[in-house]
Amino acid sequence: MRALRKRFGATLALDGVDLEARAGEVLALVGENGAGKSTLMKVLAGALAPDSGEMTLDGEPYAPATPLDARRRGVAMIHQELALAPHLSVAENVMLGGEPRRGLRVDWSALRSRTHDALAQLGRADLDVRRRVDELSAADRQLVEIARAVAFEARVVVLDEPTSSLGREDVAHLFRLVERLRSRGAAVVYISHVLEEVFALAQRFVVLRDGRSVACGACADSSPQQLIAAMVGRELEVRAKRAPTRAGEVVVSLERVAGARLPLDASLEVRRGEVVGVAGLVGAGRTELLRALMGLEPVRSGALKLLALSGPRTPHERWRQGVGMLSEDRKREGLALGLSVADNLCLPRLSAFARGGWLGRRDVESSAKRWIDALRIKCPGPRQSVGALSGGNQQKVALARLLEADVDVLLLDEPTRGVDVGAKAEIHALIDAFARGGERQRAVIVVSSYLPELFGMCDSIAVMERGRLHAARAVHELDEHAVVAQATGGAA
Amino acid sequence: MRLQARALLRTLGPALGLAAAWMLFAVLAGRTFTSWANLQIMLMQTAVVGTAAVGATWILVSGGIDLSVGSTLALGTMVVALLLEAGASPGFAALGGIASAALVGAAIGALVIGELGRVIAAVAALAAFALLGRSHGVAVGLASGAALALVLGWGAPKLLGKLPLSPFIVTLGLWGALRGLAKGLGDNEPIYPSDIGWLRDTMNLAPSGVFSILPPGVCVLIVVSSLAALALKFTVFGRHVLAVGSNEETARLCGVRVERVKLGVYLLGLVCAGIASVLQFSYLSMGDPTTAQGYELKVIAAVVIGGASLSGGQGSVGGALIGALIMTVVDNGCTKVGLDNWVQELATGGIIVAAVALDRVRVRSTT
Numbered sequence A: 001m002r003a004l005r006k007r008f009g010a011t012l013a014l015d016g017v018d019l020e021a022r023a024g025e026v027l028a029l030v031g032e033n034g035a036g037k038s039t040l041m042k043v044l045a046g047a048l049a050p051d052s053g054e055m056t057l058d059g060e061p062y063a064p065a066t067p068l069d070a071r072r073r074g075v076a077m078i079h080q081e082l083a084l085a086p087h088l089s090v091a092e093n094v095m096l097g098g099e100p101r102r103g104l105r106v107d108w109s110a111l112r113s114r115t116h117d118a119l120a121q122l123g124r125a126d127l128d129v130r131r132r133v134d135e136l137s138a139a140d141r142q143l144v145e146i147a148r149a150v151a152f153e154a155r156v157v158v159l160d161e162p163t164s165s166l167g168r169e170d171v172a173h174l175f176r177l178v179e180r181l182r183s184r185g186a187a188v189v190y191i192s193h194v195l196e197e198v199f200a201l202a203q204r205f206v207v208l209r210d211g212r213s214v215a216c217g218a219c220a221d222s223s224p225q226q227l228i229a230a231m232v233g234r235e236l237e238v239r240a241k242r243a244p245t246r247a248g249e250v251v252v253s254l255e256r257v258a259g260a261r262l263p264l265d266a267s268l269e270v271r272r273g274e275v276v277g278v279a280g281l282v283g284a285g286r287t288e289l290l291r292a293l294m295g296l297e298p299v300r301s302g303a304l305k306l307l308a309l310s311g312p313r314t315p316h317e318r319w320r321q322g323v324g325m326l327s328e329d330r331k332r333e334g335l336a337l338g339l340s341v342a343d344n345l346c347l348p349r350l351s352a353f354a355r356g357g358w359l360g361r362r363d364v365e366s367s368a369k370r371w372i373d374a375l376r377i378k379c380p381g382p383r384q385s386v387g388a389l390s391g392g393n394q395q396k397v398a399l400a401r402l403l404e405a406d407v408d409v410l411l412l413d414e415p416t417r418g419v420d421v422g423a424k425a426e427i428h429a430l431i432d433a434f435a436r437g438g439e440r441q442r443a444v445i446v447v448s449s450y451l452p453e454l455f456g457m458c459d460s461i462a463v464m465e466r467g468r469l470h471a472a473r474a475v476h477e478l479d480e481h482a483v484v485a486q487a488t489g490g491a492a
Numbered sequence B: 001m002r003l004q005a006r007a008l009l010r011t012l013g014p015a016l017g018l019a020a021a022w023m024l025f026a027v028l029a030g031r032t033f034t035s036w037a038n039l040q041i042m043l044m045q046t047a048v049v050g051t052a053a054v055g056a057t058w059i060l061v062s063g064g065i066d067l068s069v070g071s072t073l074a075l076g077t078m079v080v081a082l083l084l085e086a087g088a089s090p091g092f093a094a095l096g097g098i099a100s101a102a103l104v105g106a107a108i109g110a111l112v113i114g115e116l117g118r119v120i121a122a123v124a125a126l127a128a129f130a131l132l133g134r135s136h137g138v139a140v141g142l143a144s145g146a147a148l149a150l151v152l153g154w155g156a157p158k159l160l161g162k163l164p165l166s167p168f169i170v171t172l173g174l175w176g177a178l179r180g181l182a183k184g185l186g187d188n189e190p191i192y193p194s195d196i197g198w199l200r201d202t203m204n205l206a207p208s209g210v211f212s213i214l215p216p217g218v219c220v221l222i223v224v225s226s227l228a229a230l231a232l233k234f235t236v237f238g239r240h241v242l243a244v245g246s247n248e249e250t251a252r253l254c255g256v257r258v259e260r261v262k263l264g265v266y267l268l269g270l271v272c273a274g275i276a277s278v279l280q281f282s283y284l285s286m287g288d289p290t291t292a293q294g295y296e297l298k299v300i301a302a303v304v305i306g307g308a309s310l311s312g313g314q315g316s317v318g319g320a321l322i323g324a325l326i327m328t329v330v331d332n333g334c335t336k337v338g339l340d341n342w343v344q345e346l347a348t349g350g351i352i353v354a355a356v357a358l359d360r361v362r363v364r365s366t367t
Helices: A037-044 A067-072 A090-094 A108-121 A138-151 A168-183 A195-201 A224-232 A286-294 A315-321 A330-334 A341-353 A361-374 A391-404 A421-436 A451-457 A480-487 B002-029 B036-061 B069-085 B090-112 B116-136 B138-160 B167-185 B197-201 B216-234 B236-246 B248-253 B258-284 B295-305 B317-337 B341-366
Strands: A002-008 A011-017 A025-030 A052-054 A075-078 A156-160 A187-191 A204-209 A212-218 A250-259 A266-271 A275-280 A299-306 A323-326 A409-413 A443-447 A460-465
Touching: A011 A037, A025 A168, A025 A195, A037 A075, A037 A156, A037 A187, A067 A075, A075 A138, A090 A108, A090 A138, A108 A138, A138 A168, A168 A187, A168 A195, A187 A195, A195 A224, A204 A224, A212 A224, A224 A480, A250 A286, A250 A443, A266 A443, A275 A286, A275 A421, A275 A451, A275 A480, A286 A299, A286 A315, A286 A323, A286 A409, A286 A443, A315 A323, A323 A391, A330 A391, A330 B248, A341 A361, A341 A391, A341 B236, A341 B248, A361 A391, A391 A421, A409 A421, A421 A443, A421 A451, A451 A480, A460 A480, B002 B317, B002 B341, B036 B069, B036 B216, B036 B236, B036 B258, B036 B295, B036 B317, B069 B090, B069 B167, B069 B197, B069 B258, B069 B295, B090 B116, B090 B167, B090 B197, B090 B258, B116 B138, B197 B258, B216 B236, B216 B258, B216 B317, B236 B248, B236 B258, B248 B258, B295 B317, B295 B341, B317 B341
Parallel strands: A011 A212, A025 A187, A025 A204, A075 A156, A156 A187, A275 A443, A275 A460, A323 A409, A409 A443
Antiparallel strands: A002 A011, A002 A052, A204 A212, A250 A266, A250 A299
């Protein structure tokens, strides 16, 4: 691929990417969250068309119009979230979309034998091709996906963060499969941000940053430190660090907290007036930590205490107690897009506006109006439905909800996701002011994938690495390299 | 501006449809259709479906559905008739009919939020009380019912855990089961109580007074729907229902007790169905286990024609009433013009599909 560009609206997702994958070789593609890896892979798989640039496959021009087109040319994708039909058998999944036929009927015996062949090539002839996929382990499901690539004789196989849903022993198994694919002469593109995997598996690497390929080379000649430097590499913006505050009493304390699946082990203390950042890779368990604190997900073990109450609580109790959470996913969870600004804003504290169950609608709307003015939310009025607002303004509504409820502990998950630069700065200032408080200081825990943001707004940062939360350290003791190293497990 | 126009169309759309249908038949059928007496009849014909549709509006707005309301209506008429036959006063019998529907509502709600164990315990206890109470006396029935309730009520939820079921499946099951229960209560026969007291007058015009303008049943519909419409808009519970229907995850995040809200919605919705069943009893003057067949779809159609979305978060009580009126106008008008039954059914079907298509267009235009 050469000089690929892809623009989404105002953001340049890909800004000149050069990449070369060779047959019989594993090429690692690394980069931070949002570096453009997923977009690049979508272009390769035919799900998105590039705005400019060229791709060649075996010396011929390659411009797939659809994912099916890409597969016909021998390019197979293995996605982060597995793309399998759970109710169908292994064989049906492997051959899905290319079932051998006899007339109008499916040729079942050919279907099974071809699946069996593919599995045998991967060294797993023992797997029963008639088993339903939902009965398989996570590792075997991934095997099914890889077998699909083998069955369709893919020459280029792209694996997108394949280990994110696997346990440690399954990872070793996956490595053997990838090794087999490579030895069969396929070109493997392995996307990951876990550096130890990259060095264990790949011959060469390409580093993507801000939509550009910034470094490439042979793994044998490079060190993890060099890769980290290339991944972070941005000119460190001179950003005003948060002015120190006199922290108050401890209001959040976690001791070895484990959730249903994630996090595995998290200990943390947050005081009034403090803003604590949680850094880490996507899928490391940061969101799950906040959700467990809010009572949206169960807590399996460990001791947690928020304000005066210890132990897990329901979201209802948390709000009444003075704990509020901002969701990372505005559409799915954060906002009821069909409802009005006022309904969304006042939802957690609606009963405060009611007498005997009956609402003073005017009070609700005037309260919403107050926040619309205070946060400069651009909308015609409190009755406007939230779905019609821009992303930045939607985010302000979601944030205003916490301010309206006047909580003491704010759990913020990606508070500036999908928000433009101006609104970002406003939101940062707002959070800072809220933590400082006038008469009452508040505690803030903020999860963000954008490190400069965390360094700009936090007093201290704790890194979540595959479910484990490292001890929080003051921002002035840290730099971005250290955080990335810790998050990718590449720390010394 | 465009947005306001769209919102206006949403509220006015069904009303315009009603006006158009009325005018069409006014032209086709003339005075026999437009007369005051016929208007009163049409309002009365709307009372049962309309009252049930008020409850169904709440259920649909919360993102749920009730396919069993026709069977609940039949069950209600049987309970009222049985109580009257056993010598209860009309008022007590009516309350009994409403209570039986409320019990159904509690069961649906409990099943939807995953309390299968508790529902099993309650049903087993009630069955033991009814069967043993009849054969061995009230004391034995009460004791065995209480014992079962205690044992199963403790054990079954522990064994089953939370097991949320989709309201579609739950009420599809009850659609058959409640009809069967209604038939069983009367040994497959309708019950004709000898004296139904003032329940006889509920669906008739009185010779004088307020009820000479509108029969009591229609007044009940007006009162119930006004209360329900105000409560949906102006109570905390109503706004929580809307929030759960619009986005359950958001509601949960914001500390709305989603399970409680759902339970309350089905309870409230089925109380409306209970009131409708009392009206249906008055209309028939008997308990009939085969009555109100297909009403579940009429009720849902009324709510949907009135602008509710089957995916929840949207809908109004007023719209549902207009929807119910549209169907009555089409039925009544076709009869007055002398069109066959099949034309009515065809027209009603067309209106439902058109209304749902409109709903899709609305959803598309807002996202």
